[in-house]
Amino acid sequence: MPVIRKKEKKEIGQISTSSLPDIVFMILFFFMVSTSMKETELVVKFKAPQATEIQKLENKSLVSYIYVGPPATAELRAKFGEAPKIQLNNSFSNPEQIGQFIASERDALNEADRNKMTVCLKADKDTRMGVITDIKQELRKAEAYKISYAALKAVKTAQ
Amino acid sequence: MAKKTPEINASSMADVAFLLLIFFLVATTMDIDSGLNRVLPPWSEKQTEAPDIKERNLLLVHVNKYDQIAVQGEVVDISMLKDRAKEWVLNREDDKKLPEKKEENIDLIGKYKVSQGIISLQNDRGTSYERYIQVQNELTRAFNEIRDELGKAHFGKAYAELEKEQQDAISKAVPLKISEAEPQNIK
Numbered sequence: 001m002p003v004i005r006k007k008e009k010k011e012i013g014q015i016s017t018s019s020l021p022d023i024v025f026m027i028l029f030f031f032m033v034s035t036s037m038k039e040t041e042l043v044v045k046f047k048a049p050q051a052t053e054i055q056k057l058e059n060k061s062l063v064s065y066i067y068v069g070p071p072a073t074a075e076l077r078a079k080f081g082e083a084p085k086i087q088l089n090n091s092f093s094n095p096e097q098i099g100q101f102i103a104s105e106r107d108a109l110n111e112a113d114r115n116k117m118t119v120c121l122k123a124d125k126d127t128r129m130g131v132i133t134d135i136k137q138e139l140r141k142a143e144a145y146k147i148s149y150a151a152l153k154a155v156k157t158a159q
Numbered sequence: 160m161a162k163k164t165p166e167i168n169a170s171s172m173a174d175v176a177f178l179l180l181i182f183f184l185v186a187t188t189m190d191i192d193s194g195l196n197r198v199l200p201p202w203s204e205k206q207t208e209a210p211d212i213k214e215r216n217l218l219l220v221h222v223n224k225y226d227q228i229a230v231q232g233e234v235v236d237i238s239m240l241k242d243r244a245k246e247w248v249l250n251r252e253d254d255k256k257l258p259e260k261k262e263e264n265i266d267l268i269g270k271y272k273v274s275q276g277i278i279s280l281q282n283d284r285g286t287s288y289e290r291y292i293q294v295q296n297e298l299t300r301a302f303n304e305i306r307d308e309l310g311k312a313h314f315g316k317a318y319a320e321l322e323k324e325q326q327d328a329i330s331k332a333v334p335l336k337i338s339e340a341e342p343q344n345i346k
């Protein structure tokens with residue numbers, strides 16, 4: 001027996017978008033919590049060396065960065081040459097300026113946190129140690145003893 | 160009659176949220192910084208005399224401008240460096256030429272013979288940064304392996320998996336003694 005059906009226009013109900021803001025806010029909060037602000041624009045390019053025994057830097061607000069590497073763009077290379085340069089804040093600097101840089105970074109911290117300040121040295125792997133040694137000497141003069149040589153995680157070699 | 164508050168139209172909420180989301184996507188980074196942590200020695204204006212360290216307690220590691228590595232004046236490959244450093248620090252057979260050990264009482268571990276050895280790392284101005292980090296890494300690995308062994312022997316776990324107090328005890332028993340010497344030129 002055939003079932004008689006009323007011919008009905010099939011219509012898909014509108015999808016409710018009322019929960020869309022909630023979802024987007026959720027993603028937003030995830031990104032707000034898990035990321036940190038970009039603070040500097042790099043004017044040097046660097047490829048960090050690899051190491052296996054690296055430790056994470058705990059407290060980002062206590063870390064100051066020193067970048068070392070050849071100038072990033074062809075324009076800058078034409079102007080400053082190919083040799084590795086030191087970048088403090090947003091511009092090229094001399095090793096002599098490190099003392100001042102450390103002092104201003106230290107002033108920006110709470111008094112209680114000042115001795116916990118760490119300097120993260122992000123240097124290109126093809127840099128010669130001469131530049132690094134100069135930086136280390138300046139850091140010692142500036143009494144910034146805690147240092148971290150930035151490195152990427154390498155896979156442990158089989159023994 | 161109480162006034163009815165009109166319902167706020169929330170349809171643009173999603174747009175606002177998207178806008179904020181895109182702002183955070185663009186303006187932030189996610190990379191976590193990691194590296195080898197070291198503590199530099201304090202600066203002194205005048206050239207200080209070499210501290211009084213017995214010769215047997217000092218392992219000299221040189222890296223020259225051709226990125227060659229020498230341990231106690233003997234050229235070695237990077238792959239040998241970790242084991243050399245480890246054997247030297249541990250001094251299992253109490254060799255008179257290898258570093259002294261001083262018995263100390265350490266919480267949670269008890270009496271432990273702490274090695275007095277210091278590894279002195281010297282590099283040339285022409286050494287590449289990559290090789291320097293490799294050497295630092297191998298030396299750290301030597302210490303980390305000793306710590307792991309001690310952790311397994313006393314607490315049954317590798318160093319990284321231990322509680323904070325246990326880690327402190329082990330780092331007291333196996334201090335990371337890598338000295339970065341005053342810069343000088345090495346042939």
